Amino acid sequence: MPELPEVETVRRSLAPLAGREVAEVIVREARLRRPLAEDFADRMRGARVETIDRRGKYLLLRLDRQQTLLAHLGMTGTLALGKDEGILRPHDHVIFRLTAGGRLVFHDPRRFGCLELGQGDDFDGVRSLGPEPLDPGLNPAWLHGHTRRRRCPIKNLLLDQRVVAGIGNIYASEMLFEAGIRPGRAAVRLTRAEVSRLFEAMQRVLRHAIELGGSSISDYRDADGKPGYFQLAAAVYDREGHPCRRCEQPIRRIVQAGRSSFYCRQCQR
DNA sequence: CGCACCCCCTGCCGGC
């Protein structure tokens, strides 16, 4: 799944969708993370896409009549514009045919993603999200306000979408390396200086990843089907046993909350 | 409330 940088890359690549109208929706597989509503295709017909927004890892396609098509890509989802004549692949679950030709295809082998039609921003998943990590109004004091109240490992806090929206397993490890903080450290025990470093690392890593067009792990592609290139720059993620790019010590892997964390024992304390 | 654990699903990779 795409994390914030990948979803942002998809959002940008969907810009040509603005102003287009949905002629017909074909649901080939309704059993997504949350099953598609029976009347989804009927309600989407004739809708016009106005703009495409992002909140955390969610895409919000603003439609006319205050309607919003909410999309989450889960782990393996893609949302891509294509031509009418292309052959549909396995796991192309929902096809939005556009009136002036072309189509938007929701593809997701693992089906952890979902699509939902609603009004405005009125979705449970969106309501509970914390702020955007690149919001110019945020500062280290804001992050400290969260870390000082939580005893959980700092890695888990970064993954909590209610604290800050859009960080996932890759970038959590990357920003902790950048800040020189081990993923298992209790959030509450971080010093102000460490929280400041982490805040700066969070914004730097995410900005950099967006510039590079997101990560290119396994089946991630943007809406044009182009892979991202962040993996070439990953300092620790999925590099267990490989030498740290700074000190050459082997990168370690631990499991936290059922998910892998990668870090350097030398560079992170 | 916080957190560890387990589940959802398919595909891929490494080990045997």
Add this chain to the structure above:
DNA sequence: TGCCGGCAGGGGGTGC
């Protein structure tokens, strides 16, 4: 070569 277990970027539910 082929099969099997483990693991994968997500989130949500349960039970302690």
